[in-house]
Amino acid sequence: MPFDSDTSDAINRYINIHMADEEWHHNFFNFISDADLATRLAQEFLSARTLYKLLEGLRPDDWLLTAQVRVQVLMYASIYEATLHHLLFDRFATDARVIELLVQKTYKRFSIPAESTAAINKLLNHADKQLIAMYETTITRDETKIRFDEKAQCAADIGLINPALCAELVSIYSARNAIHLHAEIKKGQVYELELSRMAYRRMQIFRDQVTSRLGTLSETA
Numbered sequence: 001m002p003f004d005s006d007t008s009d010a011i012n013r014y015i016n017i018h019m020a021d022e023e024w025h026h027n028f029f030n031f032i033s034d035a036d037l038a039t040r041l042a043q044e045f046l047s048a049r050t051l052y053k054l055l056e057g058l059r060p061d062d063w064l065l066t067a068q069v070r071v072q073v074l075m076y077a078s079i080y081e082a083t084l085h086h087l088l089f090d091r092f093a094t095d096a097r098v099i100e101l102l103v104q105k106t107y108k109r110f111s112i113p114a115e116s117t118a119a120i121n122k123l124l125n126h127a128d129k130q131l132i133a134m135y136e137t138t139i140t141r142d143e144t145k146i147r148f149d150e151k152a153q154c155a156a157d158i159g160l161i162n163p164a165l166c167a168e169l170v171s172i173y174s175a176r177n178a179i180h181l182h183a184e185i186k187k188g189q190v191y192e193l194e195l196s197r198m199a200y201r202r203m204q205i206f207r208d209q210v211t212s213r214l215g216t217l218s219e220t221a
Contacts, residue, residue: 015053022046028203029083031211037086041079045203048075052196065193072196077148077176080169080206084151087160087210089143097157101150102141109134148173160213165205172199 003011025042032038048071055068092098109132149170156166175195 011054011057014057015050019049019053025049028207031207031214032083032086033090034086037082041082044075044079048072048079048200051075052200069193069196073172073175073199076196076199076203077173079203081148081151081173083206083210084148084155084160085143088151088154088158091214092158092160095158097154101146101154102143105136158213161206161209165202165209168198168202169206172202 002008022042025046026039028045029038029041032041052068052072055064055071058064060068088098088101152161152166152169152173155161156163161169172195
């Protein structure tokens with residue numbers, strides 16, 4: 001059952017009084033060349049702020065405070081990840097450091113004559129284990145399978161973000177990965193309000209560093 005109009009109006013006034021409007025949030029991501037992604041990021045940012053203010057108004061503690069922090073961490077981590085992913089594999093797709101992210105060493109099996117196999121097994125017998133002939137090669141990784149910490153470090157190497165911010169974003173994303181009850185219990189994850197505040201407060205710093213690097217790139221183009 002929805003709130004009555006007076007209650008709804010009061011809540012909206014509380015939420016919006018210290019928040020920028022929707023246009024501001026869209027302009028925040030004007031450095032994203034993919035229009036659909038820019039819109040989605042703006043919506044996610046605005047949603048994160050709205051939910052934070054809504055729960056803040058309830059003065060949460062204990063389990064509800066944990067829920068408030070978890071929601072914030074999840075949403076901001078997603079924003080950081082999607083933004084870095086777009087910049088690396090769109091704007092910097094031809095950079096050697098990004099290309100290197102997509103290359104992974106692996107081993108592939110090949111066949112050799114049976115008599116050679118027998119001779120090799122006799123010479124290199126190890127605890128009665130079967131030896132397999134393989135050679136080292138490389139494969140192209142699926143970009144969606146690359147870990148966030150690898151992307152963040154690559155972004156730092158390129159100069160999109162500085163090392164200090166890189167470490168903070170990795171810590172935020174690490175907390176995000178613990179938002180599975182079994183993982184959370186196993187890791188002993190404790191969600192502090194300051195973590196969600198850090199995730200929010202780093203957004204402007206993140207944008208400033210990224211746009212500064214992109215600006216430098218435009219000037220030298």
